[in-house]
Amino acid sequence: MTEISSTPRSVTVLGVTGSIGRSTVDLLLAEPHRYDVEAVVSGNDVTALANNAKQLKAKLAVVADPAKYQALKDLLAGSGIEVAAGDDAMAEAASRPVDWTMGAIAGTAGLRPTIAAVRRGGMIALANKECLVCAGDAFMREAEESGAEVLPVDSEHNAICQALMAGKADEVSKIILTASGGPFRTWSKEDIARAKPENALKHPTWSMGRKVTIDSASLMNKGLELIEAHHLFKVGLDKLDVLVHPQSVVHGIVNWSDGSVVAGLAPADMRVPIAHCLGWPVRLSTHVTPLDLAKVGTLTFEPADEDRFPALRLAKAALAEGGGAPTVLNAANEIAVAAFLEHGLDFSGIPALVETVLDKAKGEGLVRAPQSVEDALNLDREARRIALASLKRPIAHAI
Numbered sequence: 001m002t003e004i005s006s007t008p009r010s011v012t013v014l015g016v017t018g019s020i021g022r023s024t025v026d027l028l029l030a031e032p033h034r035y036d037v038e039a040v041v042s043g044n045d046v047t048a049l050a051n052n053a054k055q056l057k058a059k060l061a062v063v064a065d066p067a068k069y070q071a072l073k074d075l076l077a078g079s080g081i082e083v084a085a086g087d088d089a090m091a092e093a094a095s096r097p098v099d100w101t102m103g104a105i106a107g108t109a110g111l112r113p114t115i116a117a118v119r120r121g122g123m124i125a126l127a128n129k130e131c132l133v134c135a136g137d138a139f140m141r142e143a144e145e146s147g148a149e150v151l152p153v154d155s156e157h158n159a160i161c162q163a164l165m166a167g168k169a170d171e172v173s174k175i176i177l178t179a180s181g182g183p184f185r186t187w188s189k190e191d192i193a194r195a196k197p198e199n200a201l202k203h204p205t206w207s208m209g210r211k212v213t214i215d216s217a218s219l220m221n222k223g224l225e226l227i228e229a230h231h232l233f234k235v236g237l238d239k240l241d242v243l244v245h246p247q248s249v250v251h252g253i254v255n256w257s258d259g260s261v262v263a264g265l266a267p268a269d270m271r272v273p274i275a276h277c278l279g280w281p282v283r284l285s286t287h288v289t290p291l292d293l294a295k296v297g298t299l300t301f302e303p304a305d306e307d308r309f310p311a312l313r314l315a316k317a318a319l320a321e322g323g324g325a326p327t328v329l330n331a332a333n334e335i336a337v338a339a340f341l342e343h344g345l346d347f348s349g350i351p352a353l354v355e356t357v358l359d360k361a362k363g364e365g366l367v368r369a370p371q372s373v374e375d376a377l378n379l380d381r382e383a384r385r386i387a388l389a390s391l392k393r394p395i396a397h398a399i
């Protein structure tokens with residue numbers, strides 16, 4: 001049995017102020033002697049960032065928004081904690097040597113700092129699925145080259161990664177990702193089309209950041225997760241499936257060639273997969289309320305409806321097409337979600353915009369296979385330009 005090391009694990013948390021970030025901080029503070037926190041990074045919430053930096057005794061705090069530099073400096077004055085701001089500072093923070101990095105910045109904004117961590121090596125606990133949807137081939141190739149170990153945090157992928165330990169890669173017949181079905185699981189197509197942000201932000205089983213919550217409501221989240229699974233587990237769409245499971249108790253399922261089925265179950269609490277990655281290869285003890293299956297009582301499963309949830313169909317098609325299609329899909333979806341949250345787009349406008357952008361990008365001959373992370377980011381920018389130009393009402397904040 002592998003023992004828990006008595007040497008503290010050095011850690012950096014990208015996206016420390018978000019939903020995944022807060023769960024990570026909770027685990028770090030439960031056993032502070034086990035960790036040496038190097039850097040914490042946020043987008044613009046300097047109050048929470050400064051608090052996290054002090055609580056965790058971090059050496060460095062970085063905020064993405066350069067306009068927030070002075071505010072962060074004032075908040076951390078006299079603490080001895082180094083302060084920085086901006087994109088280059090985030091990448092520099094992520095490239096400082098540590099054993100373990102949490103990649104939990106929301107959206108493609110997280111790609112540059114996360115790849116900086118990958119290039120440095122060590123363990124990368126990856127929550128940010130957009131990194132893999134935007135630039136999966138290049139991202140995983142760089143991880144292989146640097147020796148970085150990519151640990152899946154996303155609940156389905158973490159469960160599947162554990163289930164996959166029951167056999168060999170060539171003995172897998174199917175990998176199934178469960179989906180809660182989101183708040184519109186039982187809604188008609190017409191009602192879904194008219195859904196408002198306040199409806200879409202009411203996730204039935206998980207408490208998460210706004211972007212992933214909207215993606216769950218459209219089932220784009222499950223589409224992004226299929227692409228994420230393709231890169232993490234090196235399987236094609238023919239071996240991947242989605243099953244709607246409203247209780248969010250079973251997170252991932254592996255069907256084996258001999259008929260055996262191994263499923264990963266856990267409470268709907270992200271501290272469980274984060275702890276799995278934080279302790280890896282050792283299991284930590286957490287204060288998470290254990291899963292009580294007698295209390296849950298019934299587990300149900302149903303097929304996903306791609307007619308009412310066309311985002312899932314679009315993501316599957318992008319995965320099947322490959323090349324730059326997932327990059328374009330992801331960029332268009334980020335703009336669409338931002339527009340929906342600003343009331344600039346109907347809910348049904350999200351998949352509609354994604355489809356329009358994919359068609360226009362193909363028409364302009366842009367959907368090439370990215371050769372590098374930087375190449376993927378260039379394609380991402382071009383797809384955003386098309387998406388923004390396709391909106392009837394302009395938006396103030398692209399995610």
Ligand SMILES: NC(=O)C1=CN([C@@H]2O[C@H](COP(=O)(O)OP(=O)(O)OC[C@H]3O[C@@H](n4cnc5c(N)ncnc54)[C@H](OP(=O)(O)O)[C@@H]3O)[C@@H](O)[C@H]2O)C=CC1
Binds near residue numbers: 021044
């Ligand atoms: N929440 C969950 O349960 C799950 C989340 N994920 C994935 O994890 C990632 C994070 O999700 P979640 O924690 O919910 O998101 P949140 O919106 O709650 O948090 C996002 C974090 O990213 C930071 N951030 C936002 N924009 C930037 C930027 N431009 N530069 C640097 N930092 C930025 C935010 O800082 P600030 O607070 O200052 O804005 C915050 O710390 C997503 O990719 C999501 O899909 C995957 C599975 C489950």
Ligand SMILES: CC(=O)[C@@H](O)[C@H](O)COP(=O)(O)O
Binds near residue numbers: 181
């Ligand atoms: C917690 C987590 O991993 C989310 O990605 C979750 O999967 C969202 O729920 P849905 O199953 O509704 O997309």
Ligand SMILES: [Mn+2]
Binds near residue numbers: 154155156225
């Ligand atoms: Mn998930």
